[in-house]
Amino acid sequence: MTASKTYDTHIVHINAWNLMGDRTEINLPVKAVRKLTEAVSRLPIPMDGINNKDLAMLMDALADCFDAGMTGDIIGMTTAEGMNVRVFIDQR
16 A cells, blocks of 8 residues: 555544533544535635635645644644534554
């Protein structure tokens, strides 16, 4: 298996939770997230409520992480309201 194909089997984890006990966990192979980021970049995103430029920059940043074969934490964030988000990539 080539390095690219091996990396495509790594898993992107997206975990979000809040102080109320709500929790969401999404686990997808890098290959699937690559396809999603490509599709999202072609969607007509409405400007009300979403800053299209920021979304495009996020998709570009994710593509750069994938191209570099990055593993580990990509995003770690806690809001003032107590919402926590963690995005990381690890081997399957």
